[in-house]
Amino acid sequence: MTEGQFDAPADSTVVDGLSARLGVALPKDYTDFLKEHNGGEGFIGDSYIVFFKAEELVQFNIEYGVEKYAPGILLFGSNGAGEGYGFDTDDAAMSIVQIPFIGMDRRYADIVARDLADLFARLEEDRE
Secondary structure, eight states, X not given: OOEEEEOOOOOHHHHHHHHHHHTSOOOHHHHHHHHHOOOEEEEETTEEXXXXXXXXXXXXXXXXXXXXXXXXXXXXXXXXXXXEEEEETTSTTOOEEEEESTTXXXXXXXXXXXXXXXXXXXXXXOOO
16 A cells, blocks of 8 residues: 555454455465455555455445345445455456445446556556
């Protein structure tokens, strides 16, 4: 992150229990990320990103009505404005998508990265 801050590590027991609570196996790079940085926000290149805390994942996905409006998407963050970042759980590779919060619909989910490292790289190169 070029500007901003990652939070302290998440409790391992919370992270280890997330897949069961969410009903989906989370990518290892993401659970490793949570065990190092339990959320955080800031700029990567010119792009702003907010990573949800492990303890907030279930509740945020419920509050945003993801299961109703975009089944198969698991939100883990946002751009701090009108779009969320999430995993496409219907995709065996669990690619990362960007999806609008207003008018949330699975058909508006655009694949933006293969994994977290790819997301960081793409946001970094997204400089104007």
